[in-house]
Amino acid sequence: xxxxxPIDTYPGVVRFCETRWGKVALLLAFAIILLINGVSxxxxxxxxxxxxxxxxxxxxxxxxxxxxxxxVVHKDWTRWDFIHQITAPAQQPEWVVNLWVAALLAVIFxxxxxxxxxxxxxxxxxxxxxxxxxxxxVYFAMLLAAGTLPxxxxxxxxxxxxxxxxxxxxxxxxxxxxxxxxxxxxxFPIQFGSFHPFxxxxxxxxxxxxxxxAYLRKTEARTSKDLSVVQLxxxxxxxxxxxxxxxxxxxxxLVLTERRRSSVxxxxxxxxxxxxxxxxxxxxxxxxxxxxxxxxxxPVHVAWGSLVAHFIEALLAISISGHIAVACCRMSGFNxxxxxxxxxxxxxxxxxxxRYYYYFKELLVEFFFLPTYVRHFKKYRxxxxxxATFAAATFGNALYHFFKDFHYVTELGFWTALAGFRVYLLxxxxxxxxxxxxxxxxHKLDPNRPWFRxxxxxxxVLVFFCLLEVFDxxxxxxxLRTHFAFFMNxxxxxx
Amino acid sequence: xxxxxxxxxxxxxxxxxxxDRGGFSDSDLLLTGGRLDSVDTLExxxxxxxxxxxxxxxxxxxxxxxxxxxxxxxxxxxxSKK
Numbered sequence: 159x160x161x162x163x164p165i166d167t168y169p170g171v172v173r174f175c176e177t178r179w180g181k182v183a184l185l186l187a188f189a190i191i192l193l194i195n196g197v198s199x200x201x202x203x204x205x206x207x208x209x210x211x212x213x214x215x216x217x218x219x220x221x222x223x224x225x226x227x228x229x230v231v232h233k234d235w236t237r238w239d240f241i242h243q244i245t246a247p248a249q250q251p252e253w254v255v256n257l258w259v260a261a262l263l264a265v266i267f268x269x270x271x272x273x274x275x276x277x278x279x280x281x282x283x284x285x286x287x288x289x290x291x292x293x294x295x296v297y298f299a300m301l302l303a304a305g306t307l308p309x310x311x312x313x314x315x316x317x318x319x320x321x322x323x324x325x326x327x328x329x330x331x332x333x334x335x336x337x338x339x340x341x342x343x344x345x346f347p348i349q350f351g352s353f354h355p356f357x358x359x360x361x362x363x364x365x366x367x368x369x370x371x372a373y374l375r376k377t378e379a380r381t382s383k384d385l386s387v388v389q390l391x392x393x394x395x396x397x398x399x400x401x402x403x404x405x406x407x408x409x410x411x412l413v414l415t416e417r418r419r420s421s422v423x424x425x426x427x428x429x430x431x432x433x434x435x436x437x438x439x440x441x442x443x444x445x446x447x448x449x450x451x452x453x454x455x456x457p458v459h460v461a462w463g464s465l466v467a468h469f470i471e472a473l474l475a476i477s478i479s480g481h482i483a484v485a486c487c488r489m490s491g492f493n494x495x496x497x498x499x500x501x502x503x504x505x506x507x508x509x510x511x512x513r514y515y516y517y518f519k520e521l522l523v524e525f526f527f528l529p530t531y532v533r534h535f536k537k538y539r540x541x542x543x544x545x546a547t548f549a550a551a552t553f554g555n556a557l558y559h560f561f562k563d564f565h566y567v568t569e570l571g572f573w574t575a576l577a578g579f580r581v582y583l584l585x586x587x588x589x590x591x592x593x594x595x596x597x598x599x600x601h602k603l604d605p606n607r608p609w610f611r612x613x614x615x616x617x618x619v620l621v622f623f624c625l626l627e628v629f630d631x632x633x634x635x636x637x638l639r640t641h642f643a644f645f646m647n648x649x650x651x652x653x
Numbered sequence: 654x655x656x657x658x659x660x661x662x663x664x665x666x667x668x669x670x671x672x673d674r675g676g677f678s679d680s681d682l683l684l685t686g687g688r689l690d691s692v693d694t695l696e697x698x699x700x701x702x703x704x705x706x707x708x709x710x711x712x713x714x715x716x717x718x719x720x721x722x723x724x725x726x727x728x729x730x731x732x733s734k735k
Binding site for chain 2: 287339340372373376377495499508512519520523524527528529531532533536539543546597606
């Protein structure tokens, strides 16, 4: 029995949703479910999905207009707290800061447009053949300069503003520049629609969901029936996200100490019903590691409880937010794959990595794994696979996070920010090693082996990723020693 | 052996390794549709390198590996270059 019925396979429902009233009913359901899930921009998202539903022939340009609208009206695509902090010494009024931001954005988009056209002309130059490498190198150079050079005043402010404004768009630009080299590439104004597209607004992420235009072109609904099916899939996915939301709320309420207080609705509901619900009083992983840093040795069951609870909640959170963003994209007419797909059924570490956060994995595959694989160690099959995997899961993964958290470079300076990144570097190295080992033996696995062996394999994969969570730390406050101490605490070993 | 048959053979083998026994047409987008993943991409790259001498050093367009039709097209283009 399925929790959510497969409405996209019912011919009568599909036919109804092709009609005007069917579309209205779908949009109404979409709006209500977004509202239930607490998506703050549900009205704008529904309105835009509605326009795209009724005018599918103008989908490309409408997406670009929607992206422009979101860029101008909403300010959550970049870290405005950082922008205020960096412009504060200049003591400029808000409108002047906004003017600086607008001017720099014009420079950034103009520059990328020129670069895009340069790649499209298919010149044999290095910059046209390897545009993503050039883009990432330029961003790295800006970050290095800002973090090491003794810049002051306007020069410092402008450089940091430039970094803060490029950062959220970096990987979207990478997809566009990669597409620029293909024969069927869209023009830049159309590519613009895939830069922080409006359907990504429920997410706080710079990972392009739906990748770039190349992928969107291939997944676009071509007929009214296709559109009806993909929109029904969107509603189905939203219903699933709602179910997971309820599971998440109950899980937090039952297990996590601090977070229980913020479960306003459940607290109110159970108070009204005069029902006392127990709480396992498990601290958040962050709180548990804070305690470890202060020298507190946690009881082993509390340490494990905090780690397992964190892992379960992280799985639920990424599933919910990803499902909502993918559903919004599907509602716009693109049948893109889910970001998280049955991770508990993973049979190998590589399989989990593919199912857990698909669009982040795809980014690493596209810009690190495949370019390394096709260029290096061609005669040594295993070495080739290992090097390409480390290039993606370790180097690319670490680089993505170092670039994303550029504010640490402002606060600590480049080298200190890099040195403080050791915990995440260890995380990504272990991850890379795990994926390599998994890939090297995955071809030996029989997909038809008995259920208990498959269940055992899934359990092993989950234990690996759960333990790895100890080191999945992008902050700079805690040292490697603290994380190791917490890890040893799990096995009652003394650090 | 006919290129199309050879390509269908490797794709079928990759799908079977995953326990995917559903049929596929020559135009089905197998990477875009999620039936083949990045590890399968590598198998396809090695297959094309070893059997047709295709060199991807200048870049790999995953669209070329997405379906049987696109794979056969890629082989045809590279064979005609030689």
